[in-house]
Amino acid sequence: MLTSNRIRSVGAACLGGLLAMSALPAKAAWEPTRPVEFIIPAGTGGGADIMARTIQGIVAKHNLMKQPMVVINKSGGAGGEGFLDVKGSPGNPHKIIITLSNLFTTPLATGIPFNWKDLTPVAMLALDEFILWVNAEKPYKTVKEFIDAAKAANGTFKMSGTGSKQEDQIITEAIQKSANVKFIYIPERGGGAVATQLVGNHVDSTVNNPNEAVSHWRAGKVRPLCVFDGKPMPYKEVIADGKSWADIPTCKSQGLDMEYLMLRGIFMSPKATKEQVDYYIGLFQKVRETPEWQKLMADGAFNATFMTGADYTKWVADAEKTHVELMTAAGFLAK
Amino acid sequence: MEEIGHLFQGFQTVLEPYNILLMAIGVLLGVIIGVLPGLGGANGVAILLPLTFSMSPTSAIIMLTCIYWGALFGGAITSVLFNIPGEPWSVATTFDGYPMARKGQAAEALTAAFTSSFIGALFAVIIITLVAPQVARFALAFGPAEKFAVYFLAFCSFVGLSKEPPFKTIAAMMIGFALASIGLDMMTGQLRLTFGYTPLLSGVNFLIAVIGLFGIGEILLTMEEGLQFKGSAARIRARVVWQTWLEMPKYWATIIRSCFIGSWMGITPAGATPASFMSYGIAKRISKRGKHFGTGEVEGVIAPEVANNAAGTSALLPMLALGVPGSPTAAVLLGGLMIWGLQPGPMLFIEQKEFVWSLIASMYLGNLAGLIIVLTCVPLFAAILRIPFSIIAPVILVFCAIGAYSVNNSTFDVMLMMGFGVIGYLMKKCNYPMAPLVLAIVLGDKAEESFRQSILGSQGSLGVFFSNGLVGTIMTLGLIAAFWPLISRGLDVLRRGVAARA
Numbered sequence: 001m002l003t004s005n006r007i008r009s010v011g012a013a014c015l016g017g018l019l020a021m022s023a024l025p026a027k028a029a030w031e032p033t034r035p036v037e038f039i040i041p042a043g044t045g046g047g048a049d050i051m052a053r054t055i056q057g058i059v060a061k062h063n064l065m066k067q068p069m070v071v072i073n074k075s076g077g078a079g080g081e082g083f084l085d086v087k088g089s090p091g092n093p094h095k096i097i098i099t100l101s102n103l104f105t106t107p108l109a110t111g112i113p114f115n116w117k118d119l120t121p122v123a124m125l126a127l128d129e130f131i132l133w134v135n136a137e138k139p140y141k142t143v144k145e146f147i148d149a150a151k152a153a154n155g156t157f158k159m160s161g162t163g164s165k166q167e168d169q170i171i172t173e174a175i176q177k178s179a180n181v182k183f184i185y186i187p188e189r190g191g192g193a194v195a196t197q198l199v200g201n202h203v204d205s206t207v208n209n210p211n212e213a214v215s216h217w218r219a220g221k222v223r224p225l226c227v228f229d230g231k232p233m234p235y236k237e238v239i240a241d242g243k244s245w246a247d248i249p250t251c252k253s254q255g256l257d258m259e260y261l262m263l264r265g266i267f268m269s270p271k272a273t274k275e276q277v278d279y280y281i282g283l284f285q286k287v288r289e290t291p292e293w294q295k296l297m298a299d300g301a302f303n304a305t306f307m308t309g310a311d312y313t314k315w316v317a318d319a320e321k322t323h324v325e326l327m328t329a330a331g332f333l334a335k
Numbered sequence: 336m337e338e339i340g341h342l343f344q345g346f347q348t349v350l351e352p353y354n355i356l357l358m359a360i361g362v363l364l365g366v367i368i369g370v371l372p373g374l375g376g377a378n379g380v381a382i383l384l385p386l387t388f389s390m391s392p393t394s395a396i397i398m399l400t401c402i403y404w405g406a407l408f409g410g411a412i413t414s415v416l417f418n419i420p421g422e423p424w425s426v427a428t429t430f431d432g433y434p435m436a437r438k439g440q441a442a443e444a445l446t447a448a449f450t451s452s453f454i455g456a457l458f459a460v461i462i463i464t465l466v467a468p469q470v471a472r473f474a475l476a477f478g479p480a481e482k483f484a485v486y487f488l489a490f491c492s493f494v495g496l497s498k499e500p501p502f503k504t505i506a507a508m509m510i511g512f513a514l515a516s517i518g519l520d521m522m523t524g525q526l527r528l529t530f531g532y533t534p535l536l537s538g539v540n541f542l543i544a545v546i547g548l549f550g551i552g553e554i555l556l557t558m559e560e561g562l563q564f565k566g567s568a569a570r571i572r573a574r575v576v577w578q579t580w581l582e583m584p585k586y587w588a589t590i591i592r593s594c595f596i597g598s599w600m601g602i603t604p605a606g607a608t609p610a611s612f613m614s615y616g617i618a619k620r621i622s623k624r625g626k627h628f629g630t631g632e633v634e635g636v637i638a639p640e641v642a643n644n645a646a647g648t649s650a651l652l653p654m655l656a657l658g659v660p661g662s663p664t665a666a667v668l669l670g671g672l673m674i675w676g677l678q679p680g681p682m683l684f685i686e687q688k689e690f691v692w693s694l695i696a697s698m699y700l701g702n703l704a705g706l707i708i709v710l711t712c713v714p715l716f717a718a719i720l721r722i723p724f725s726i727i728a729p730v731i732l733v734f735c736a737i738g739a740y741s742v743n744n745s746t747f748d749v750m751l752m753m754g755f756g757v758i759g760y761l762m763k764k765c766n767y768p769m770a771p772l773v774l775a776i777v778l779g780d781k782a783e784e785s786f787r788q789s790i791l792g793s794q795g796s797l798g799v800f801f802s803n804g805l806v807g808t809i810m811t812l813g814l815i816a817a818f819w820p821l822i823s824r825g826l827d828v829l830r831r832g833v834a835a836r837a
Binding site for chain 2: 043044049050053054056057058060061071072073074075076077078080081084105109110111112156158163164165166169184185186187188189190192193195196197199200202203211212214215216218219221292295296299332334
């Protein structure tokens with residue numbers, strides 16, 4: 001007994017010493033001690049999925065984190081599954097989530113018990129643009145010609161977009177209101193399918209993100225009419241018919257009073273400490289500096305705004321307000 | 336001829352030792368992924384995608400597509416041996432593959448399945464090589480109405496097939512439709528049948544239902560029937576491979592038909608799962624031995640396997656040419672292309688010739704490598720059946736549980752799978768057919784979506800399903816398939832009448 005007790009006490013002392021040693025650097029800065037789960041509240045192959053997996057690849061390639069990053073898709077219930085999962089893990093600093101507009105639209109449209117305030121905001125990585133596209137065979141070259149044609153068609157023009165009561169349909173609603181026209185909105189599962197429906201002339205217009213439609217634009221199949229941003233995009237490299245992303249006019253300048261940008265941001269579990277949030281902010285700042293990230297931004301013509309802390313929280317709160325207004329007006333709220 | 340030149344350059348790239356090594360690793364990983372139920376090709380490719388960032392895009396896609404080929408091959412293994420489809424598209428393979436294994440013909444069934452897979456894939460690659468641009472344009476003709484017509488044809492070619500009473504078939508199918516509608520309704524953005532219960536948000540995944548109904552249900556039955564596999568007495572000889580090959584040319588008509596069905600379904604893009612069901616259904620109707628389907632006919636293994644690999648392979652074409660994935664795995668590969676800085680779409684064939692033709696060359700060689708690897712392992716796979724049931728059953732159960740968990744990382748799914756196991760057992764005891772239920776879960780939500788999209792676009796008019804030649808033809812084919820028993824009886828009466836008069 002005596003020996004075993006002694007061994008135990010020696011062991012405990014050693015363990016205590018180890019703990020003390022490991023506690024010293026931990027005070028300087030928090031670091032993940034387990035693999036970090038990176039939740040995607042969307043399916044594989046979509047915009048958020050591509051961004052998250054690119055980040056995972058960048059982190060691994062440039063050795064930005066000592067622990068591995070594990071990407072997990074939780075797309076059920078328009079992403080509700082992913083949000084509820086992170087909400088249900090308070091105080092777990094090894095769980096982060098990338099969000100898109102479904103951060104607001106899913107709880108509003110489905111009534112699941114979730115609000116972005118349940119999570120800890122980390123950083124805005126970028127904003128995704130929306131562009132009004134039409135088939136290149138169609139005669140209309142400006143927003144005005146398109147709207148006039150839609151009015152003449154008397155409510156039979158078809159607009160396709162990703163999902164129902166999500167960003168694409170919200171933009172469609174706003175166009176209808178601003179220009180006093182009516183579209184038939186046809187939801188599809190993903191942006192790629194939406195773009196193909198336009199190329200195949202099954203619908204008349206879409207509001208695809210740039211990277212969902214760029215290949216068809218370069219092939220001369222679709223034509224961008226305007227971008228739903230406050231100012232034109234900065235990318236000046238020529239894409240098709242001698243035009244660059246920068247040459248696409250804003251919708252506002254074309255008489256469509258609508259601005260919409262989609263959040264590509266990071267949140268983490270509830271009750272995260274400041275050190276933990278700071279660690280991830282630092283990590284994503286490093287990610288942003290890599291050439292791979294800059295290529296992703298340029299290829300997808302992203303609005304590369306980066307925000308953290310109070311600025312970010314305020315932006316999200318404002319965006320939530322906008323979504324509540326837009327969705328209430330459109331009658332999209334869960335009953 | 337320019338294409339052939341590019342293709343040979345592609346072969347040159349693929350035949351670099353480094354790329355051959357990646358190809359072999361990819362196929363092996365793919366087979367393992369295909370064998371483990373639940374860990375489908377899409378998950379497997381997604382998990383391994385980040386590993387490829389340090390490779391050149393060409394090497395990366397060679398490895399990832401080889402994982403995909405491997406998974407297409409591997410899905411058949413557990414279907415034949417244990418009645419557990421490793422992948423959704425191998426469900427139809429169980430219908431005759433498993434009875435063959437129970438008759439002691441596991442090695443024949445596996446050889447037939449692998450060889451058919453290879454033939455299907457080869458046919459699809461040849462189509463891609465020769466007519467890629469034209470075929471890509473064909474895919475553009477598919478709007479919601481055309482898609483619904485294809486699903487309709489898949490259902491119609493499958494109903495009325497089983498020996499069970501029609502009402503039992505309909506009951507099973509309706510349960511399938513009800514299960515398929517759980518979760519988010521894509522058309523309205525509302526939740527359906529979730530009762531505020533979070534785990535139901537993502538709906539009932541098809542794989543959970545299949546693993547439970549087929550796998551667990553089968554284990555329960557085997558326990559009742561004396562705790563042993565029927566096929567265990569079979570002797571395994573390497574010569575079986577040759578014997579099966581000699582037998583296969585007899586089924587040339589089924590093979591060719593299934594090649595076309597598969598390639599067509601892959602491009603449209605309805606995918607490999609409906610292709611395998613449709614091909615099985617049609618083979619059963621047309622074959623002289625159709626009545627014996629379901630009792631262990633080689634032809635019943637060949638038909639779905641040819642079709643699912645032809646579809647799985649040709650599904651890559653719309654992905655490359657249009658940026659629209661024809662299957663979940665293709666969707667992940669699509670993401671990969673974007674990460675490597677390649678923009679899939681119409682310009683890829685013009686701007687990235689080297690990449691595209693290396694990929695096509697790797698399709699030829701990857702499938703060949705896959706066939707050789709899996710065929711050499713046939714005796715090994717078939718020998719698994721010799722392991723006593725009391726040892727292998729718990730192992731299968733554990734793999735099923737892991738598979739069910741890995742679909743959504745949710746323990747609720749494991750419970751659900753167990754529940755489905757009991758349902759599967761009861762359905763078998765009461766002679767309810769399971770295939771219609773499975774078909775309804777797989778295609779139910781997609782068919783519903785495309786139906787509602789069409790109706791939305793046509794503002795409520797059903798005429799949209801006969802509004803042009805393409806959709807009208809497919810719908811008519813579907814109707815003919817649905818009423819085929821009546822039509823063939825009518826033809827019989829006519830023929831007899833003519834004979835009597837003569």
